[in-house]
Amino acid sequence: MTITVDGAPVTGARGQSxxxxxxxxxxxxxxxxxxxxxxxxxxxxxxxxxxxIVTVNDLADVRACLRRAQDGDVVTRQHHLLPGxxx
Amino acid sequence: xxxxxxxxxxxVVVGAGPAGxxxxxxxxxxxxRVTLLDASHQTGGQYWRxxxxxxxxxxxxxxxxxxxxxxxxxxxxxxxxRVELRTGAQVWAAEQHDDGPxxxxxxxxxxxxxxxxxxxxxxxxVLATGAHDRTLPFPGWDLPGVVTAGAAQALxxxxxxxxxxxxxxxxxxxFLLPVAATLAEVGATVVGVHEASRPAGLVRGWLPRPWxxxxxxxxxVELAGYVAGHVRHRIPxxxxxxxxxxxxxxxxxAVTVARIDERWAPVPGSGRxxxxxxxxxxHGFTPRLEVAxxxxxxxxxxxxxxxxxxxxxxxxxxxxxxxxxGIGGVDAALAExxxxxxxxxxGDRSDRSLRRAVSRRRxxxxxxxxxxxAHGIRPGWTAWLRDDTLVCRCEEVTVGRLRxxxxxxxxxxxxxxxxxxxxxxxxxxxxxxxxVVSELLGSSSPMQARPVVTPVRLGDLAxxxxxAAPGVPQAPGAAEPATAPAPAPLGPPGPPHSPDHDHARARxxxxxxxxxxxx
Ligand SMILES: Cc1cc2nc3c(=O)[nH]c(=O)nc-3n(C[C@H](O)[C@H](O)[C@H](O)COP(=O)(O)OP(=O)(O)OC[C@H]3O[C@@H](n4cnc5c(N)ncnc54)[C@H](O)[C@@H]3O)c2cc1C
Ligand code: FES
Numbered sequence: 108m109t110i111t112v113d114g115a116p117v118t119g120a121r122g123q124s125x126x127x128x129x130x131x132x133x134x135x136x137x138x139x140x141x142x143x144x145x146x147x148x149x150x151x152x153x154x155x156x157x158x159x160i161v162t163v164n165d166l167a168d169v170r171a172c173l174r175r176a177q178d179g180d181v182v183t184r185q186h187h188l189l190p191g192x193x194x
Numbered sequence: 195x196x197x198x199x200x201x202x203x204x205x206v207v208v209g210a211g212p213a214g215x216x217x218x219x220x221x222x223x224x225x226x227r228v229t230l231l232d233a234s235h236q237t238g239g240q241y242w243r244x245x246x247x248x249x250x251x252x253x254x255x256x257x258x259x260x261x262x263x264x265x266x267x268x269x270x271x272x273x274x275x276r277v278e279l280r281t282g283a284q285v286w287a288a289e290q291h292d293d294g295p296x297x298x299x300x301x302x303x304x305x306x307x308x309x310x311x312x313x314x315x316x317x318x319x320v321l322a323t324g325a326h327d328r329t330l331p332f333p334g335w336d337l338p339g340v341v342t343a344g345a346a347q348a349l350x351x352x353x354x355x356x357x358x359x360x361x362x363x364x365x366x367x368x369f370l371l372p373v374a375a376t377l378a379e380v381g382a383t384v385v386g387v388h389e390a391s392r393p394a395g396l397v398r399g400w401l402p403r404p405w406x407x408x409x410x411x412x413x414x415v416e417l418a419g420y421v422a423g424h425v426r427h428r429i430p431x432x433x434x435x436x437x438x439x440x441x442x443x444x445x446x447x448a449v450t451v452a453r454i455d456e457r458w459a460p461v462p463g464s465g466r467x468x469x470x471x472x473x474x475x476x477h478g479f480t481p482r483l484e485v486a487x488x489x490x491x492x493x494x495x496x497x498x499x500x501x502x503x504x505x506x507x508x509x510x511x512x513x514x515x516x517x518x519x520g521i522g523g524v525d526a527a528l529a530e531x532x533x534x535x536x537x538x539x540x541g542d543r544s545d546r547s548l549r550r551a552v553s554r555r556r557x558x559x560x561x562x563x564x565x566x567x568a569h570g571i572r573p574g575w576t577a578w579l580r581d582d583t584l585v586c587r588c589e590e591v592t593v594g595r596l597r598x599x600x601x602x603x604x605x606x607x608x609x610x611x612x613x614x615x616x617x618x619x620x621x622x623x624x625x626x627x628x629x630v631v632s633e634l635l636g637s638s639s640p641m642q643a644r645p646v647v648t649p650v651r652l653g654d655l656a657x658x659x660x661x662a663a664p665g666v667p668q669a670p671g672a673a674e675p676a677t678a679p680a681p682a683p684l685g686p687p688g689p690p691h692s693p694d695h696d697h698a699r700a701r702x703x704x705x706x707x708x709x710x711x712x713x
Binding site: 121122123124126136148149151154157160168169175 | 357
């Protein structure tokens, strides 16, 4: 199973979550925060904290830890800057 | 009160972990029709989280305990004609009506577009939504690579992936042990397990009345297994220590581990730096209360759902079981679920078939109080915070900003401080920081009911059918026994075991216009 992450192909195993595929690929962050532009990735692992949200197939705010990866998913880094944010 | 055993009583179980699966079996055995919902795409909850492959590898099997119990309960949920199992089913809102509870559910890909709406109007609800890790903030806890212990466990069991190569596990509670064992199993080097409680506290919690612990055999054997595993993998286990800071620019590269005193305040000069690429922290669990609060169930002073001996909450026809009602581990969850499902389906607690569950529940309750006695959070931890430590991860609110908000508003009322600082107002709805913010403000004010249990997309709300299909008829066989509470018509025509696609009530609760926003 292969997904695209910010344009690059990343291979994962069937049944893995998007966070699982990203972590297995050595990535630790896939979002930039809105206020301080800091990197974020997995935190609670079970859909509670929303730290791991990412854009999947053009849809923002998908929890990577809960969403099962599907062959061909297009995953892009999420960075929604707040107006007036410092970065 | 006896309910008929003919499948006309409808019980909805929320959560397909050990408690919910056990409740499902009990309710079915008692003759009810059950809809079992879980937001994730599999059964098993946190305890039996697994890679969904037809044939688990030996390594995957080693990560599981009592797996056979899961298989039996799962197979019943999948195949029993009176059970409808729905995975990928998120309960996002719930309310009590004059004629009974209503649950609003979105079914489909997690956070996806075009999910299906379900609106259920059962006779009774069993809530088994479990818990999530509590993690106390420390400087650098927002760095990628710092995760909850539960996240490391979930990633290992569900994805077969280790959260890092050199991993440190810290916090408080017996849960740290299985997490370290699992990490070693999936190939990580666990550089240490650091338990905040000191030996005296551990003795106080675990040593009195050891024979009682023996009454809870599953857990004792499992814990013994971890100790053996630790020896085998040579993982150092230290008590009276905590991670007081994480370091790195864009991901964690090291942590400072310090000795802490009995109140959990760091001992000055005791800090030492440890190189890691991941750190897993858990200071116990906090229940997932949202649906329970929405349905009007009372919350105890220790912030669990309050239940009586029937596992009944204070809200009519709402039962609760598992970690939602107290942290007791899998044995407690199974026993409580059994009682909850049985009574929710109209059975009686004194029934012979319930004896085993009731006595197991008693044994497990003892484990719960031991965990709290040995590992409960002590107030000195706030000494490791700095002004620039994040409290609210979503809104990126620091300890300093929270203090300023208190000064500016001249109050430590959580509501006004939250509105001024924005702490707790982000996308996780205060789930992660809510208790910490209250604690820092010295407040014990109760959590607020939220009309929307889980953030949903505005588009999904707009797509909710606002009107009833013309003439929603009586569900087949839905004639109510005189003694049972009498919900309104149960849904459209269909096979007897179809779900209650009751679009007449699928209207979003009108306060639910919250758009899902970005942090
Ligand atoms: C991440 C994590 C990992 C854990 N791993 C272990 C372990 O390996 N060993 C151990 O002994 N203990 C573990 N625990 C402790 C664990 O909570 C209990 O042992 C056990 O799983 C509790 O069972 P339960 O049925 O009460 O809840 P859970 O197993 O947590 O099940 C609750 C279920 O409810 C579902 N749910 C919650 N809210 C909703 C909603 N609104 N709509 C639909 N579904 C919902 C969840 O998806 C979940 O599947 C873990 C806890 C966490 C948080
Ligand atoms: S890591 Fe917390 S929601 Fe995904």
